[in-house]
Structure formats: structure tokens, C-alpha cells
Amino acid sequence: MSPSSLGEGGSAALSLRNLVKRYGKVTATDSVSLDVEAGEFVSLLGPSGSGKTTLLMLLAGFETADSGEIRLHGRDISRVPPNKRDIGMVFQRYALFPHMTVAQNVAFPLRMRGVAKAEQERRVKAALDMVELREHLDRVPAQLSGGQQQRVALARAIVFEPGILLMDEPLGALDKKLRKHMQVELTELQHRLKATVIYVTHDQEEALAMSSRVAIINEGRIEQLSTPRDLYDRPASPFVGDFIGDINLFDAKVEEMQSGACAVATPFGRLLGTPVGPAALAPGAAVRVGVRPERLSVDERPTGGVAPAHPATIRHTIFNGNNVAVHMTMADGQELWATVSPNDPEANLPRGATVHVSAAPQDVFVFPAGAA
Amino acid sequence: MSERHIRGGLSKTTAALIALPLALLMLVAFVWPLVGFVSTSVLDPAPTLAHYEKLFTSALYMRVLASTVVTAFVVTVAALVLGYPIAILMSRLRGPAAWIVTTCVLVPLWTPVLVRTYAWIIILQRQGIVNDALISLGMIGRPLTMLYTTGAVVVAMTQVLMPFMILPIQSSLRSIPKELPQAAHGLGASHFRVFANVTWPLSLPGVMAGCLMVFIIALGFYITPAILGGPRAQTISTLISQQAFELLNWPFASAISVVLLVLTLGIAAVFRRMLRVEGMSLHA
């Protein structure tokens, strides 16, 4: 809307500004802004009902936003009907036309665009080659396996070379092994085509494995948008920390602020941590503290490092092959999980043994309370 | 042959026992009369095909036969053209609106045909609603004759049979996942092409079923043509009734009935074949 946002929108393949969609009292899309560069693979990751599908429906044009702007390669498409948007979409249950053969399904978008017959055939073949489906062109979808149907849906979405490709949990209906296989194939295909992809999933492993960036969606809002690595190392909120990987979360109060670090008082003692987010924390402020299990040090006796160490009692340990999960209770009853190497002496401690728990300040995230 | 019999023996016996009451009912209420009038048509008074000959060589009777088929066809097409949009409406509406439309479609089905047919007399008679309205609008000077014409029969039969068209189409439209038209639209099809390429072909099983039902019922429909058609707009069924009850020519009435039955079965067979072909390309 402002000249500067228009300028920004011009360079991105897809650019969303303050997109809002309400269903009665539910705000399914809550002021979403997002810029996607050409050739990027961006995942929308979030729990069920967080608004991922709604956002895709807004992009594809099957739903109309209450306010906000959608730009595709600089063109405002907010009021453009779906058939004029130049967007390819793969639906969760594929949405193949059951009364058409594989070849007819893939040719459909070309036929709707008035592409000549010979050219249609050539491009259908090329698209099916791309997804490695060369047989069964004259079968109807019901005669194909789930993985094959998936490929047809993909071929149909890329055959007309759309400006952007949307996928709503495209692998959700496949079994685990095939899903892993298709993840690799999809990523390779995306690289080959240099396609811009918006990919919806609620499987965090899938999102981390495939995406250049991941948008964590919660209650219609983008909670954080970043690279998989960054989401894990620097979660913007307890929700993100909890959603990506495992994290110990508990309440605390700010005791004292230092430059770039702060001391917090927890019911089991004092910890040094790193404040997250732009908001300044005042002493006495309620905060939520998060530590990844593998960043907790567990030692039989205090090591005397700079980080404060606190006694804990081991409840049980779980052998996971490449690590051992240690379940502990702190002095006040707070439960914590840590993971240690199977070779550590602490990995073999009996139930009831006392250990000392500490963490480096940069590994202790201090979130302002009130952030979800 | 006997081997197969033994292997399937138990389940077959059970199945037969379960089907027995229905089979008996069919035997007494359908097969027996059927055998009765088929034999009457060829054996009364002596073995003869004269009744059929009379039917097929009489220009009058052949005209009635043809006009019955044409009427049934027109009614079927009219019910399809008027019913399809209503079926679409029913399949799209949600909540109270859906409930109201569904009730409007179903209530006529629960009202006796006789009542509905007499309602049409009130509407179409010389001092009826339609004539009154047209006269007061100044569109006509003298009341039109609408009752006792083929037109009246077609209009009333279309209304009476419409639910049989709407319900199967509606159910087949409902079974189309909403992503399919959406996907087609997103892939570049206009609303019209979405309908032509996806919605319509996927609703064909319902269309076929609806057409078959309406056509067959219309072929043998009695009450509405008898009341609204008058002596000029005769149909096969009024002809049968006239021969049987007024002229007491039972052998001839039987012969016409047999022809009607064969015609109906033939059409049902053709539709079944079309449905099967359609179903294959959809699901096999």
C-alpha cells in the first residue's frame, strides 16, 4: 500500500501484506505478512487448526481475504479469480479428476489455456517424465497407487509452468517410507525446476528437511519465519521452541539485567540466560525460560564453572541409541529432561542418584511472559 | 455343476430362506397376475396373436402409444432441465436454507398424487389462478383452455415426478468432493468449464438414475393423465383402463399391458447399460 512496500513487493516472487481472514469469531489468518523469493521453498508449519490451509486458500483464490494484499511477481492478485492467478496447487487428497485418464488430468490446465493438441502432448509427456511416471497414461486415477496419484497431481500442477506452486500436506496420505522417498524427490524436482514453493505441513521433520525457510503458524499468525537452523537455535517464542524439537520450559522472574544477558530466579535456584526478543526486561518481570535437553550439562559433582549448577534427582533414563534421555526432578519438584551421550558416566546412573545440572547462558532462552 | 451346488449349499439355503417371504410376495402379487395377463393376451378366446395385431395395425392405438412415449420423454427432459438447478442448489446450501429447500422438494412426494393433480385443476381451470392472472394483467381477453390438454398433462406430471429427478442428482452432486471443482477452477477453468468438464460428468450417474425413474414412471402414469388429460390426451395407461373397465375387453387390455411392460424393461436395460459404462470409467 505504501510506496516502500510496493517496491519491496516488486522484487519478491510472492509478497503478502497484512492478510486477514475471519470466519465468524475465528480469525483464521491474522495479519500475515510474508515475502518469498523466486526459487525459495517455504514451509508453513503449525498445529491443526492454526490456519495453514486457510492461508493457501487465500493465495489460490478459493477464499477472499477480508483485508490485506497478495502480490505475485509484483502483480496484485487479491481480487483476481483463481483461474486467472497462474498458481499451481497440489491438494491434500490430490483432487485428481476421477473420470479422466492420467494424460487427460495432466493436460487439463493446458486444454483450459487453449494450448494446441501436439504441444499439449509434448508438455504432458515432459511433465510426467519429470515426476518419473511414464506408464499408465491411459489409466484413471482409481487404478493408481497413492504414490502414483501423488505424482500425477504434481505433474498437473507444474505442467503449465505456474508462477508459484502451492502444496497442502501433499504427502500426508502416504505411508512413512514412501513419504521419505517423495520428500527427497520433491526437493530435487524443486531445485531442477527452480520453482517457488509454498508447502503446508504439520510434520516438523518434513518442514526442516525440505525447506529453505519455515514459517511457524500459530492461531493464524506467523510466529517466526526463518531457516530451520535458526528456528532451532534461536526460537522467538516458547511456542516455537516447543514446536521445533524438544525444550524444557518453566516460569521464572528476572533478577538482574546485564549487557546481553540476564539472571533469572527459578523455584530451584538462579540461572544465567539470554533475553529473547526486542522488548527490554526489567528486574522483577515474569518470564518463561527454555533450555534444549542436549544443552543441559548433567554432572555427578559440581564442576565449578561460571554457570550456576543445581542439584537434581534422577527419576529414570531412556536409552535411544545415539543418546540417552535423562529425566530429573529439581529441588522444588520441577521436572527437566536432558540428553547425554551414551558414553557419559551419567548415562548409567541409577534412579534416585543426585546430579548437578547447569547450562551455558547463551543456551538459556529467556522469553517475556505473555508470549505464548 | 452338482459340485458347485454342494460347496455353496449352506449359504445358498440361508439366502433362499431369507429371500423366501419376498419371493412369495412377488409370486402372488406380481408374477401370478403377470402370467395371467400374458396368457390372457394370447389365449383368449383361443390361441391367437390377433390382439397384438389389432394394436400394431391400428393407427389410433399406435398414435396413443407414440404420444405416450413422447409425453414421457418431454416430461423427463423438463424435469431434468428444471430439476438440475434445484439439485445444485440443494447440494450447495447449508443450514436452515438447505432444510427449507429440501422440505419443498420432499413435501410433494408425501402428498398423494391425486391431491396434487386436483391442485393443478384449480390452477389451470377456466376461472383458475393462471387465467385470472393473465386476464387481470391484460395479456389475454378470454380465458384459455388449458385443462384436458396434453400440455396440462406434461406440466402436472413434471411437477409430480420432479422429486424423482432431483433426489438422485442431488445425491450424486453431494458425493463430488469440493476440491475437484476447486482444483479445476485453479487450473484455469472458468465457472462454466468447471461445470462442463467436472461437475456435469461426475453427476451423470445421478442424471441417468433420475431420467430412468421419471421416464419409466411417466410411461405408465395413470392418475394425472386420466384426470387432466381428458379423452383427447389419451395415454397407454388410460387406454388400458378404458379397454378393461369400460369396454371389458380384457384380452386386448392385457396385450397393451404386455407391450407397455416390454417397452419399460427394454428402456431400463438400455439405461442400465449406459450406467454401467459410465460407472466403469468412474470407478473401475
Ligand SMILES: Nc1ncnc2c1ncn2[C@@H]1O[C@H](COP(=O)(O)OP(=O)(O)OP(=O)(O)O)[C@@H](O)[C@H]1O
Ligand atoms: N470454511 C470455514 N468456515 C468456518 N471456519 C473455518 C473454515 N475454514 C477454516 N475454518 C477455521 O479456521 C481455522 C483454521 O483452519 P485451517 O483449515 O486453515 O487450519 P489448518 O492449519 O489447515 O489445520 P489442519 O492442519 O488440521 O489442516 C480453524 O479454526 C477452522 O475451524
Ligand SMILES: [Mg+2]
Ligand atoms: Mg489444513
